[in-house]
Amino acid sequence: MKQKSSLIKSTFVIMIVSLISRFLGFARDMLIAKNFGAGIYTDAYNIAVSIPETIFTLVGLAISTAFLPMLSKVRAEKGQKEMNDFANNIINILFIISFFLFVITSLFSKEIVHILGPAEETGLIAIKLLRITLVNILFLSVNACFTALLQVNEDFVIPSILGLFFNLPMILYLLLFRNYDILGLTIANVIGNFFRVAVQVPSLITHEYKYKLFINFKDDRLKAIMVLILPVIIGAGANSLNMAVDQYIALKLPDGSVSALNYAQKLIVFINAIITTSVTSVAYPLMANMRNRGDVSGFLEILKKSIIYLSILLIPISVGVMIFSRDIITIVYARGEFTGYAINITTLALLGYGAGIFFTGVRDILNSTLFSSGKTKVTAINGIIGVVINIIFSITLSKYIGIMGIALASVIAMIVTSVLLFINIIKLEKNFNITEILKKVSIIIMNSIIMGAVLLTLLIYFENKFNSITILLLGVSIGAAIYLGLCYLFKVEELVEIKELILKKIKR
Numbered sequence: 147m148k149q150k151s152s153l154i155k156s157t158f159v160i161m162i163v164s165l166i167s168r169f170l171g172f173a174r175d176m177l178i179a180k181n182f183g184a185g186i187y188t189d190a191y192n193i194a195v196s197i198p199e200t201i202f203t204l205v206g207l208a209i210s211t212a213f214l215p216m217l218s219k220v221r222a223e224k225g226q227k228e229m230n231d232f233a234n235n236i237i238n239i240l241f242i243i244s245f246f247l248f249v250i251t252s253l254f255s256k257e258i259v260h261i262l263g264p265a266e267e268t269g270l271i272a273i274k275l276l277r278i279t280l281v282n283i284l285f286l287s288v289n290a291c292f293t294a295l296l297q298v299n300e301d302f303v304i305p306s307i308l309g310l311f312f313n314l315p316m317i318l319y320l321l322l323f324r325n326y327d328i329l330g331l332t333i334a335n336v337i338g339n340f341f342r343v344a345v346q347v348p349s350l351i352t353h354e355y356k357y358k359l360f361i362n363f364k365d366d367r368l369k370a371i372m373v374l375i376l377p378v379i380i381g382a383g384a385n386s387l388n389m390a391v392d393q394y395i396a397l398k399l400p401d402g403s404v405s406a407l408n409y410a411q412k413l414i415v416f417i418n419a420i421i422t423t424s425v426t427s428v429a430y431p432l433m434a435n436m437r438n439r440g441d442v443s444g445f446l447e448i449l450k451k452s453i454i455y456l457s458i459l460l461i462p463i464s465v466g467v468m469i470f471s472r473d474i475i476t477i478v479y480a481r482g483e484f485t486g487y488a489i490n491i492t493t494l495a496l497l498g499y500g501a502g503i504f505f506t507g508v509r510d511i512l513n514s515t516l517f518s519s520g521k522t523k524v525t526a527i528n529g530i531i532g533v534v535i536n537i538i539f540s541i542t543l544s545k546y547i548g549i550m551g552i553a554l555a556s557v558i559a560m561i562v563t564s565v566l567l568f569i570n571i572i573k574l575e576k577n578f579n580i581t582e583i584l585k586k587v588s589i590i591i592m593n594s595i596i597m598g599a600v601l602l603t604l605l606i607y608f609e610n611k612f613n614s615i616t617i618l619l620l621g622v623s624i625g626a627a628i629y630l631g632l633c634y635l636f637k638v639e640e641l642v643e644i645k646e647l648i649l650k651k652i653k654r
Contacts, residue, residue: 156300156302156428157424157425157428157455159302159303160302160303160306160423160424160427160428161420161421161424163303163306163307164306164307164309164419164420164423164424165420166307166310167306167307167308167309167310167313168309168416168419168420170309170310170313170314170317171309171312171313171412171416172412172416172478173313173317174313174316174317174320175409175412175478175479176478176479176481177316177317177320177321178316178320178331179409179478179479179481179482179483179484179488180481180482180483180484181320181326181482181483182328182483183402183405183482183483183484183485183488184402184405184406184409184483184484184488184491184492185401185402185405185483186265186267186268186271186401187271187328188328188402188404188405188408189264189268189272189397189401189402189404189405190264190268190269190271190272190275190328191272191275191328191331191332192393192404192405192408193259193262193264193268193272193275193276193393193404194272194275194276194278194279194332195275195279195282195332195335196389196390196393197251197258197259197276197279197280198251198276198279198280198281198282198283198286199282199286200389200390201247201251201283202244202282202283202286202287202290212371212374212375212517212522213233213236213290213291213294213371214294214297214298214430214431214434214517214518215434215437215438215517215518215519215520216232216367216370216371217229217232217233217294217295217298218298218431218434218435218437218438219438220232220367221298222435222438222439223438226353226354227354229298230295230354230355230356231358232365232367233291233295233355234357234358234359234360235360235361235362235365235368236291236368236371237288237291237357238359238360238361239361239363239368240287240288240291241284241287241288242361243287244283244284244286244287244288245284247283248280248281248283248284251280251283252277252280255273255276255277255280256273258276259272259273259276262390262393262394262397263394263397263398264397264404265397265401271328274329275328275329275332278329278332278333278336279332279335279336281336282335282336282339285336285339285340285342285343286339288343289308289339289342289343289346292343292346292347292350293305293308293346295350295353295355296346296349296350296353297427297430297431298431298434298435299353300431300432300435301349301353302427302428304345304346304349305346305427306423306424306427307345308342308345308346309419311338311341311342311344311345312338312339312341312342313338314338314341315334315335315337315338315341316331316334316335316338318334319331319334374520374522376526377522377523377525377526389411389556391533391536391537391540392407392536392540392552392553392555392556393407393408395540395541395544395552396544396549396552398544399544399548399549400491402487402488402491403491403548403549405488406488406491406492406494406495406549407495407549407552407553409475409479409492409495410475410492410495410496410498410499410553411495411499413467413474413478413496413499414496414499414500414502414503414506417460417463417467417503418503418506418507418510421456421459421460421463421507422456422460422506422507422510422511423510425452425455425456425507425511426452426510426511426514429448429449429452429511429514430514430517430518432448433445433448433449433514433515433518434518436448437518437519442577443577445518446575446577446578446579449511449515449571449578450578450579450582450583451640452511453508453511453583453587454583454586454587454640455640456504456507456508456511457504457586457587457590458590458633458638458640458641460503460504460507461504461587461590461591461594462590462593462594462597462625462629463503464500464501464502464503464504464594465594465595465597465598465601466597466598466601466621466622466625467496467500467503468497468500468501468598469598469601469602469605469621470601470605470617470618470621471493471496471497471500472489472493472614473614473615473617473618473621474496474618475489475492475493475496476489476614477614477615477618479492491548491549494548494549494550494553495549495550495552495553496553497550497553498549498550498551498552498553498554498556498557499553499556499557501554501557502556502557502560502561505557505560505561505563505564506560508564508567508568509560509563509564509567512564512567512568512571513525513567515571516567516570516571516574519574521570521574524567524570524574525567528563528566528567528570529563531562531563531566532559532560532562532563533559535555535558535559535562535563536555536556536558536559538555539551539554539555539558539559540552540555540556542555543555568580586638586640589633589636589638590633590638592632593629593632593633593636594629596628596632597625597628597629597632598625600624600625600628601621601624601625604620604621604624605617605621608620
């Protein structure tokens, strides 16, 4: 019961804080859409920003993901000071690797952009911007390690508000500078990534962390992490690789397609950051700590509850996003240079991606479960399968249904990957009771379908009578009432747990 309470409380706090942080992210995207629309400048900017993020995912995130369970193990066996010393060794090594990658990619930035195959004008702008954004590799790597340290110490709030400090320089730039351009926005992006690192330092100090400049390649624990690196690179990097594939194929479609995918992905990322990331950022270190304490039953309970909580929140949201995709795009982006054409193609992308919101959450929590158990080879295999499926379906479906086909291909890849991960965990954890999960998820799916059917009927009735904001507000209100009523009717107890926690917080 204590474990469930800890998961709910921490997740609830992070959701609230993340919501504020993510709204700033939306404000940033709305300003970018208003001032630049969807065209060659935003395509070039998105390419330049995504390349260092992809490189980071393939290296930095791999080490930090293997890093967190090892930090937990060191603290459990040898204490806080030894854990901090070990962390400094890894941070220094990772920084050197990141600096090497920064130099190499800077030298070959032209060739890297040309691999993606953008139009000539878009490519020239992207190369110029990439030479600026590549410094993000250094910041992203250190940020991942700092975040892992805080999470192992079960300090979840600061990592959840990093988006606020990342977005602030870009928002201020777009609001305060009249003669803004895409170059200035790119520089503001780099400043935001630096702030994300700097803001964690005070919290780290409160946990007795002190930075030390030393490197010890002979540390046996470093060797243990090195064994895990390649599988984690493939498993943790699958999502970014899928996005890169989406962008590459979108470049073959009409101008603005890359930006439309990016705008739609940001909405999906917003939802997952508020819900999925809030759950996994709490569940992952808790599961790693329980593993190292030998608490298997607690480990499995956190996993089960995490999946059910994600189901309760993400399945109805997924249905709602698909039904109101055009209204959402209109409200968020339809202003300035974001014209009817941009609305149409971005709506199609969101409609496709919306179908995979729940499976993105499931994939992330299952990957975290396997990472916390050190079973990284399984994630590697599933990551490869997911990328191959995404490539095949992206190429095929984009020929018939364009940009929506690219989005649906990513969803298909996520569904297959999630199912395979589930099968692997069932084999790994013999005491894992999947029957209860399937029963509750089935009830939640049924409730969401009923809700969706009612909302579709109402949408037809509301279509030409109200504006997008009114339609969305009515839809959310009516949909939530129907869905919550059905969940109470069918006694989904996790919803009651969430309600009781919220009421206790309000009374206090």
